[in-house]
Amino acid sequence: MALHFELVSPARLLFSGDVVSVQIPGAEGEMTILPGHAPVLSTLKPGVVSIQKDGGTDKIFVRGGFAEVNAKGLTVLAETAIALADLDAAAIAQQIRNAEEDVADAKTDAARAKAAETLDHLKALQASL
Amino acid sequence: MPSLKDLRNRIASVKATRKITKAMQMVAAAKLRRAQEAAVAARPYAERMAVVLSNLASAMEGQAGAPALLAGTGKNDVHLLVIATAERGLCGGFNSSIVKLAREHADRLVREGKTVKILTVGKKGNDALKRLYGRYIVDAVDFRGVKSVSFENATSVADKVLAMYEAGEFDVATLFFSEFKSVIAQKPTALRLIPAQIDTSRTPDLGGAVYEAEPEESVILDDLLPRNIAVQIFRGLLENAASEQGARMSAMDNATRNAGDMINKLSIKYNRQRQAQITKELIEIISGAEAL
Numbered sequence: 001m002a003l004h005f006e007l008v009s010p011a012r013l014l015f016s017g018d019v020v021s022v023q024i025p026g027a028e029g030e031m032t033i034l035p036g037h038a039p040v041l042s043t044l045k046p047g048v049v050s051i052q053k054d055g056g057t058d059k060i061f062v063r064g065g066f067a068e069v070n071a072k073g074l075t076v077l078a079e080t081a082i083a084l085a086d087l088d089a090a091a092i093a094q095q096i097r098n099a100e101e102d103v104a105d106a107k108t109d110a111a112r113a114k115a116a117e118t119l120d121h122l123k124a125l126q127a128s129l
Numbered sequence: 130m131p132s133l134k135d136l137r138n139r140i141a142s143v144k145a146t147r148k149i150t151k152a153m154q155m156v157a158a159a160k161l162r163r164a165q166e167a168a169v170a171a172r173p174y175a176e177r178m179a180v181v182l183s184n185l186a187s188a189m190e191g192q193a194g195a196p197a198l199l200a201g202t203g204k205n206d207v208h209l210l211v212i213a214t215a216e217r218g219l220c221g222g223f224n225s226s227i228v229k230l231a232r233e234h235a236d237r238l239v240r241e242g243k244t245v246k247i248l249t250v251g252k253k254g255n256d257a258l259k260r261l262y263g264r265y266i267v268d269a270v271d272f273r274g275v276k277s278v279s280f281e282n283a284t285s286v287a288d289k290v291l292a293m294y295e296a297g298e299f300d301v302a303t304l305f306f307s308e309f310k311s312v313i314a315q316k317p318t319a320l321r322l323i324p325a326q327i328d329t330s331r332t333p334d335l336g337g338a339v340y341e342a343e344p345e346e347s348v349i350l351d352d353l354l355p356r357n358i359a360v361q362i363f364r365g366l367l368e369n370a371a372s373e374q375g376a377r378m379s380a381m382d383n384a385t386r387n388a389g390d391m392i393n394k395l396s397i398k399y400n401r402q403r404q405a406q407i408t409k410e411l412i413e414i415i416s417g418a419e420a421l
Contacts, residue, residue, distance in 0.1 A: 009174065041181065041340050041342045043352050068181050077177055079356070
């Protein structure tokens with residue numbers, strides 16, 4: 001039994017097909033979704049989605065994401081999605097700069113906390129590269 | 130009676146105009162295809178988003194503490210109209226039909242005693258509204274340097290709207306854009322952004338299972354609703370882009386045809402006049418010879 005996986009960005013459908021499993025960076029921890037997973041809704045922190053296919057693994061960096069699992073399969077909605085292979089240190093540094101600006105621009109405490117959290121995730125990702 | 134030279138000049142000028150309108154039509158046709166593809170490619174995201182939201186919203190229904198973007202402020206006094214138009218003219222009734230719909234809407238709200246605020250997206254809408262509705266315009270965005278609308282453009286507009294909402298500057302937001310039906314038909318549309326319009330009939334069948342939410346539903350909803358605004362605005366902008374090119378294409382097609390008709394008419398007139406002149410000269414020569 002295969003898992004149907006779709007990765008969608010606002011501009012287009014990036015990936016659609018049957019895969020073995022997908023690991024996603026859930027807001028409250030990494031999750032691996034296998035076929036027949038119970039229905040789940042989860043926001044995603046900035047991080048890497050790894051898609052386990054028959055032919056190997058695809059790794060894609062997502063930001064501003066959201067995942068939904070239902071009987072039909074897994075759908076990831078991501079505002080930004082870049083294949084990890086295309087992502088270099090400079091791109092991450094750029095994202096971090098943006099996040100730092102967000103922290104500086106935040107007007108309310110809640111917004112600042114959220115922006116700071118995003119910044120932390122990005123820094124962790126930079127360290128792991 | 131225009132002289133032969135005047136007619137010749139006139140024909141040359143109409144021919145030049147026809148060349149331009151023909152070129153614009155072809156450019157619009159090429160751009161239309163790209164704009165249409167972009168609009169179609171953006172659909173899956175918006176659809177998934179609508180399904181997820183309808184899911185969460187139906188779970189939250191009737192519960193206290195629903196997010197303000199979903200439930201509204203509880204008032205209905207101040208309306209924000211986000212009016213999206215094109216950056217350029219020469220596209221038939223495209224801009225004016227959006228502006229007309231928005232104007233009717235604004236007039237009705239004013240008659241009902243509500244306060245109206247206008248945010249224009251695109252230069253043409255701003256130009257058209259500036260004179261009569263200038264006092265309502267609170268902000269104007271234009272994408273003059275932007276070749277094709279990206280999600281970032283939509284996010285920048287959404288951020289403006291959300292910041293105003295958080296500052297309590299309005300209660301209801303409506304987006305005006307032109308829906309792309311086909312090359313010859315574009316429909317000006319009003320879409321309510323805040324409070325969110327949610328179609329609860331789209332909830333997928335889980336076969337009795339319930340979604341686990343991580344984190345809680347209300348937190349996810351808080352995260353998704355602002356993003357949904359950006360998605361809706363993005364969709365509006367893409368539809369607008371396709372409609373604009375469609376409208377321009379048919380307007381320029383008409384213009385090209387009209388120029389062709391005009392050239393035909395002018396050519397006939399020119400030939401008649403030339404003949405008349407030759408006849409006149411012949412008569413003069415013959416009667417001159419007879420007199421001798």
